[in-house]
Amino acid sequence: xxxxxxxxxxxxxxxxxxxxxxxxxxxxxxxxxxxxxxxxxxxxxxxxxxxxxxxxxxxxxxxxxxxxxxxxxxxxxxxxxxxxxxxxxxxxxxxxxxxxxxxxxxxxxxxxxxxxxxxxxxxxxxxxxxxxxxxxxxxxxxxxxxxxxxxxxxxxxxxxxxxxxxxxxxxxxxxxxxxxxxxxxxxxxxxxxxxxxxxxxxxxxxxxxxxxxxxxxxxxxxxxxxxxxxxxxxxxxxxxxxxxxxxxxxxxxxxxxxxxxxxxxxxxxxxxxxxxxxxxxxxxxxxxxxxxxxxxxxxxxxxxxxxxxxxxxxxxxxxxxxxxxxxxxxxxxxxxxxxxxxxxxxxxxxxxxxxxxxxxxxxxxxxxxxxxxxxxxxxxxxxxxxxxxxxxxxxxxxxxxxxxxxxxxxxxxxxxxxxxxxxxxxxxxxxxxxxxxxxxxxxxxxx
Amino acid sequence: xxxxxxxxxxxxxxxxxxxxxxxxxxxxxxxxxxxxxxxxxxxxxxxxxxxxxxxxxxxxxxxxxxxxxxxxxxxxxxxxxxxxxxxxxxxxxxxxxxxxxxxxxxxxxxxxxxxxxxxxxxxxxxxxxxxxxxxxxxxxxxxxxxxxxxxxxxxxxxxxxxxxxxxxxxxxxxxxxxxxxxxxxxxxxxxxxxxxxxxxxxxxxxxxxxxxxxxxxxxxxxxxxxxxxxxxxxxxxxxxxxxxxxxxxxxxxxxxxxxxxxxxxxxxxxxxxxxxxxxxx
Numbered sequence: 001x002x003x004x005x006x007x008x009x010x011x012x013x014x015x016x017x018x019x020x021x022x023x024x025x026x027x028x029x030x031x032x033x034x035x036x037x038x039x040x041x042x043x044x045x046x047x048x049x050x051x052x053x054x055x056x057x058x059x060x061x062x063x064x065x066x067x068x069x070x071x072x073x074x075x076x077x078x079x080x081x082x083x084x085x086x087x088x089x090x091x092x093x094x095x096x097x098x099x100x101x102x103x104x105x106x107x108x109x110x111x112x113x114x115x116x117x118x119x120x121x122x123x124x125x126x127x128x129x130x131x132x133x134x135x136x137x138x139x140x141x142x143x144x145x146x147x148x149x150x151x152x153x154x155x156x157x158x159x160x161x162x163x164x165x166x167x168x169x170x171x172x173x174x175x176x177x178x179x180x181x182x183x184x185x186x187x188x189x190x191x192x193x194x195x196x197x198x199x200x201x202x203x204x205x206x207x208x209x210x211x212x213x214x215x216x217x218x219x220x221x222x223x224x225x226x227x228x229x230x231x232x233x234x235x236x237x238x239x240x241x242x243x244x245x246x247x248x249x250x251x252x253x254x255x256x257x258x259x260x261x262x263x264x265x266x267x268x269x270x271x272x273x274x275x276x277x278x279x280x281x282x283x284x285x286x287x288x289x290x291x292x293x294x295x296x297x298x299x300x301x302x303x304x305x306x307x308x309x310x311x312x313x314x315x316x317x318x319x320x321x322x323x324x325x326x327x328x329x330x331x332x333x334x335x336x337x338x339x340x341x342x343x344x345x346x347x348x349x350x351x352x353x354x355x356x357x358x359x360x361x362x363x364x365x366x367x368x369x370x371x372x373x374x375x376x377x378x379x380x381x382x383x384x385x386x387x388x389x390x391x392x393x394x395x396x397x398x399x400x401x402x403x404x405x406x407x408x409x410x411x412x413x414x415x416x417x418x419x420x421x422x423x424x425x426x427x428x429x430x431x432x433x434x435x436x437x438x439x440x441x442x443x444x445x446x447x
Numbered sequence: 448x449x450x451x452x453x454x455x456x457x458x459x460x461x462x463x464x465x466x467x468x469x470x471x472x473x474x475x476x477x478x479x480x481x482x483x484x485x486x487x488x489x490x491x492x493x494x495x496x497x498x499x500x501x502x503x504x505x506x507x508x509x510x511x512x513x514x515x516x517x518x519x520x521x522x523x524x525x526x527x528x529x530x531x532x533x534x535x536x537x538x539x540x541x542x543x544x545x546x547x548x549x550x551x552x553x554x555x556x557x558x559x560x561x562x563x564x565x566x567x568x569x570x571x572x573x574x575x576x577x578x579x580x581x582x583x584x585x586x587x588x589x590x591x592x593x594x595x596x597x598x599x600x601x602x603x604x605x606x607x608x609x610x611x612x613x614x615x616x617x618x619x620x621x622x623x624x625x626x627x628x629x630x631x632x633x634x635x636x637x638x639x640x641x642x643x644x645x646x647x648x649x650x651x652x653x654x655x656x657x658x659x660x661x662x663x664x665x666x667x668x669x670x671x672x673x674x675x676x677x678x679x680x681x682x683x684x685x686x687x688x689x690x691x692x693x694x695x696x697x698x699x700x701x702x703x704x705x706x707x708x709x710x711x712x713x714x715x716x717x718x719x720x721x722x723x724x725x726x727x728x
Contacts, residue, residue, distance in 0.1 A: 182619070182621050183622055278621075278687060295606070301606065318612075
């Protein structure tokens with residue numbers, strides 16, 4: 001009697017279930033060569049295992065015969081490894097089994113379970129964990145297949161939905177906007193007005209984006225020089241503001257001035273000087289440094305901190321909408337995968353059935369051999385083809401009967417029934433991963 | 448034979464238009480790849496159709512409205528394809544593909560055969576030269592107008608702080624303005640050559656360079672408009688939104704000169720009745 005008894009199990013903690021204090025204690029940073037994964041697999045009695053550990057989550061993804069006891073074992077192991085009290089950390093863990101475990105992994109890999117929805121790093125982190133643990137030999141046919149489908153799902157989510165398209169931080173929104181106005185930013189002139197703490201943060205961020213030296217203007221010239229020297233930029237005093245504006249492609253203003261520093265009439269003259277070459281201005285000062293009317297000038301694109309924040313908010317809302325679409329894709333892929341695992345249950349029976357029929361056929365053929373001796377080769381071939389066609393046609397009925405059971409979810413009854421009707425018990429032997437391995441490649445093309 | 452390929456090309460352009468427009472309305476970025484695939488397939492079929500036409504009927508077949516429109520569509524798609532390879536963006540495709548489709552559909556309503564015998568005056572090598580330059584100029588100005596439309600739309604979105612999906616899929620202002628800056632002199636060059644070659648042809652056919660035929664007049668108006676544009680851009684540094692709006696206005700003039708004049712006025716540029724008019728002249 002064949003009955004695969006493996007199931008998927010995910011045990012983990014993440015930013016939703018545990019505070020950072022617990023998360024940083026329950027992580028596996030030293031797992032470079034998969035030694036921890038190997039230890040878990042052996043001590044925890046797992047068939048296959050992957051350990052995933054990022055800033056926001058630690059998860060053990062496993063294939064096991066008995067998910068419930070394995071989960072208990074793993075919690076005990078984790079608490080022992082980290083020297084924590086089991087009962088204290090237990091409430092922070094989530095345990096997912098079977099299809100729920102599959103869905104969870106697909107959602108994690110597609111970045112639908114991330115703290116920042118749609119952030120792109122997680123796929124790489126999951127891939128890295130998989131690569132490491134595959135090299136450590138703790139994965140097998142089921143997890144290999146599962147991970148392969150998880151990456152496929154993540155790719156579909158990325159290309160078919162907008163979950164990862166929009167920018168969701170103020171700095172990133174500003175850079176994206178600058179690119180939409182100015183194109184490539186590397187050779188653009190950036191100008192900082194003000195040399196305070198905000199200016200320093202901005203300069204640090206800008207240095208990654210812009211290759212040209214940053215220009216800094218400040219009321220107190222010394223402070224401008226101080227900041228400029230940090231970033232190999234150039235410094236000027238306030239009198240040079242109009243000249244600097246005429247040369248700059250983007251301006252970030254963050255002074256502590258109570259009065260606007262850049263006024264409409266002044267900017268109008270500057271725009272004439274620059275022949276209306278587009279300029280992107282960001283006002284992050286409160287109160288504002290740049291008169292809002294400046295935005296009405298042709299070629300000036302002025303954004304203040306609230307404008308940028310509302311773009312961020314809108315993008316987050318858009319990502320949530322797209323995430324619903326993405327969950328639909330995840331559902332489809334989970335169903336496909338579950339159907340595949342179910343197919344593992346009938347695959348050995350199909351092989352046994354075909355073997356039995358073939359055995360009957362060859363037996364009967366050899367019995368007839370004496371009487372068929374007078375036939376020529378072509379006629380013998382014809383009989384071969386004929387008899388093979390007959391057994392294939394007969395086998396088709398029970399095989400599709402088993403395959404249909406995927407829909408009715410009565411797969412075990414159907415498989416049992418076929419095995420008993422055709423007396424297959426002596427043909428089917430072994431239920432374990434070796435079996436699954438051979439059948440994996442057989443069914444692989446179907447999904 | 449060339450008609451079959453023409454129809455195949457038209458169908459591919461139509462498919463590309465459908466794919467691109469659905470892309471514009473929804474956000475599935477994987478779709479636009481298949482859109483470009485359809486465009487390429489259409490371009491190949493279209494090229495075969497045109498080459499075959501020239502081999503079968505000679506370059507003088509350009510005199511029919513059908514073939515002129517077909518060649519125009521081909522040029523638009525060819526220029527779009529070149530740009531797409533250098534700087535891929537799906538929005539340009541969602542304008543180029545429908546325009547090519549419409550041109551192909553309009554062409555297919557016109558007669559594709561030369562019904563009257565071609566008069567000797569048309570059987571000159573000036574015909575393919577003149578028509579090719581004029582159509583190339585038109586095609587470049589068409590693409591320039593598309594970039595202009597996208598610029599105006601993108602500029603509005605940024606100015607009004609409507610940073611959504613359309614903003615993301617549209618190219619940057621810089622890209623679009625560069626396209627305008629590069630296309631303008633090329634289009635103007637072709638337009639100038641088109642007018643000069645037309646004048647030389649007229650001189651060799653009728654002995655006078657300029658006959659104030661309606662098309663000639665309107666071409667001259669168009670030429671002045673673009674000459675002004677080149678001047679504004681180079682000498683006065685007009686750029687961005689102004690340049691984009693001028694590109695759109697110029698395009699309207701080009702289209703009127705190309706299609707409107709041929710339909711509204713009687714002259715030796717009227718497509719189908721071309722041969723007959725020549726005889727009367």
